[in-house]
Amino acid sequence: xxxxxxxxxxxxxxxxxxxxxxxxxxxxxxxxxxxxxxxxxxxxxxxxxxxxxxxxxxxxxxxxxxxxxxxxxxxxxxxxxxxxxxxxxxxxxxxxxxxxxxxxxxxxxxxxxxxxxxxxxxxxxxxxxxxxxxxxxxxxxxxxxxxxxxxxxxxxxxxxxxxxxxxxxxxxxxxxxxxxxxxxxxxxxxxxxxxxxxxxxxxxxxxxxxxxxxxxxxxxxxxxxxxxxxxxxxxxxxxxxxxxxxxxxxxxxxxxxxxxxxxxxxxxxxxxxxxxxxxxxxxxxxxxxxxxxxxxxxxx
Ligand code: 8YV
Numbered sequence: 647x648x649x650x651x652x653x654x655x656x657x658x659x660x661x662x663x664x665x666x667x668x669x670x671x672x673x674x675x676x677x678x679x680x681x682x683x684x685x686x687x688x689x690x691x692x693x694x695x696x697x698x699x700x701x702x703x704x705x706x707x708x709x710x711x712x713x714x715x716x717x718x719x720x721x722x723x724x725x726x727x728x729x730x731x732x733x734x735x736x737x738x739x740x741x742x743x744x745x746x747x748x749x750x751x752x753x754x755x756x757x758x759x760x761x762x763x764x765x766x767x768x769x770x771x772x773x774x775x776x777x778x779x780x781x782x783x784x785x786x787x788x789x790x791x792x793x794x795x796x797x798x799x800x801x802x803x804x805x806x807x808x809x810x811x812x813x814x815x816x817x818x819x820x821x822x823x824x825x826x827x828x829x830x831x832x833x834x835x836x837x838x839x840x841x842x843x844x845x846x847x848x849x850x851x852x853x854x855x856x857x858x859x860x861x862x863x864x865x866x867x868x869x870x871x872x873x874x875x876x877x878x879x880x881x882x883x884x885x886x887x888x889x890x891x892x893x894x895x896x897x898x899x900x901x902x903x904x905x906x907x908x909x910x911x912x913x914x915x916x917x918x919x920x921x922x923x924x925x926x927x928x929x930x931x932x933x934x935x936x937x938x939x940x941x942x943x944x945x946x
Pocket of ligand 1: 687688710712736912914915
């Protein structure tokens with residue numbers, strides 16, 4: 647028992663994953679003891695400098711996801727704490743979710759489902775999903791996977807990223823305002839953090855315009871949620887498909903009452919197979935670390 651290193655689990659995991667962790671570690675949930683040597687975090691978990699300081703034995707943070715905007719990487723680096731993520735295995739699932747939300751908003755899938763369940767049949771028509779201009783903000787692994795899926799729907803595919811990617815056939819625009827102005831659908835797939843905090847506010851939404859749809863599978867922090875609610879309520883944009891929110895799991899009441907909005911509880915990577923692959927990678931990183939072997943997917 648005592649030779650099993652203390653591990654703190656900060657994110658919901660499948661019971662099989664917890665069982666596998668329990669074979670290797672003394673697993674704590676709800677709070678890490680002072681002698682915590684490993685943490686399993688979620689992509690949106692917050693591990694700040696104070697927390698790192700309070701855990702002097704911490705050696706590794708294994709993120710069950712690709713986001714690390716809540717982790718103080720500088721503090722981790724300074725202490726020699728390793729940080730790992732689960733890249734690639736969730737790319738397709740998150741990209742699928744972006745396309746699902748885009749189509750669901752345009753074709754009123756969720757709103758119509760509610761009407762039919764209530765015994766209704768007469769509904770307003772949806773918006774054409776094919777032949778629109780689709781703009782993708784953030785062209786990392788997930789952004790590219792979204793682009794490949796969106797291409798058949800798009801009259802034109804555009805993107806904004808830190809740099810133009812001349813090897814790709816899509817049109818680069820240097821900033822998100824220009825991207826929103828040129829797009830009918832704006833899909834967010836960039837990391838969270840200071841650089842992208844509230845990058846979508848009233849001005850970008852005004853550029854997207856009354857026929858424009860916003861899809862967010864990235865982080866809630868990218869969007870000024872109050873500005874989004876105003877834009878949706880006043881018809882400055884046509885609709886939104888949201889998998890992520892500013893203060894999860896709180897979803898503003900106003901959004902919950904809008905038929906032109908489709909909501910999901912941060913489900914981008916949540917498929918049975920995808921989550922199993924993520925868990926496998928989390929375990930592989932932890933096993934490698936405690937066996938003093940090279941980490942499969944290190945970030946730090
Ligand atoms: C997960 C995520 O839902 O990868 C990320 O950054 O936000 C999602 O894939 C999350 O990490 C689950 O804990």
